[in-house]
Amino acid sequence: MRQKADRDRILGHENEADGIQEYDNPLPDWWLGLFWITIIWGVAYLVHYHFIAHRSPEAALAQELAAAELRWAATQASETEAEFVLSAEAVAEGESIFQTYCVACHGANMLGGIGPNLLDDEWIHGGTSEDIVRIITDGVPEKGMVPWGPVLGSDQVNRVAAYVISRNAEALGRDPAEALRPPEGS
Numbered sequence: 001m002r003q004k005a006d007r008d009r010i011l012g013h014e015n016e017a018d019g020i021q022e023y024d025n026p027l028p029d030w031w032l033g034l035f036w037i038t039i040i041w042g043v044a045y046l047v048h049y050h051f052i053a054h055r056s057p058e059a060a061l062a063q064e065l066a067a068a069e070l071r072w073a074a075t076q077a078s079e080t081e082a083e084f085v086l087s088a089e090a091v092a093e094g095e096s097i098f099q100t101y102c103v104a105c106h107g108a109n110m111l112g113g114i115g116p117n118l119l120d121d122e123w124i125h126g127g128t129s130e131d132i133v134r135i136i137t138d139g140v141p142e143k144g145m146v147p148w149g150p151v152l153g154s155d156q157v158n159r160v161a162a163y164v165i166s167r168n169a170e171a172l173g174r175d176p177a178e179a180l181r182p183p184e185g186s
């Protein structure tokens, strides 16, 4: 321990202002104790983190990503499970979905506007039910067709596709079931 005589001696700086003077006392023992404990703790933590527990932010991230992957894959699987059915009921429900979300671009009569005519025989992206479901789900964002999958869900996408297919077949005087078959030659 330092001598009592050491304490409360004034440093004697020359530029003391406002009558404030500085002592040159040693740091209190409790403070020094804490200081050393933090250093020892730091070293111990470092050794534990890297060499005993083998933790790392990369591993934590990889774990979170793997968990997300599992969850995401699970919801995706259940999303794609909704099956495309060309029933009168699906067509009727599809009509109201079309009126709500699609008329702005494809027109109430489906003859087109901002988006192409859906009643003719020309499909930019293919005319099978799979093509149509896919294009409604994924959209063509660079051309202004919205990806509807995330908005409507696969069930409603299937219904509005059924409506498009049945109206298209009606306009062309065909059997809507044709759209369910892959095009000839494939």
Ligand code: HEC
Pocket (backbone or CB within 6 Å): 097, 098, 101, 102, 103, 104, 105, 106, 114, 115, 116, 118, 122, 123, 124, 125, 126, 132, 135, 136, 140, 143, 144, 145, 146, 148, 160, 161, 164
């Ligand atoms: C914001 C405008 C807009 C809205 C709303 C919109 N579409 Fe489209 N749609 C387009 C455009 C533009 C294209 C053409 C994309 C291209 O040129 O590749 C398109 C293309 C399509 C195609 C493919 C046509 C082909 O010839 O291959 C289908 C099917 C379709 N839309 C269905 C729908 C349905 C169903 C909805 C409602 C759920 C909808 N669209 C809403 C703009 C829109």
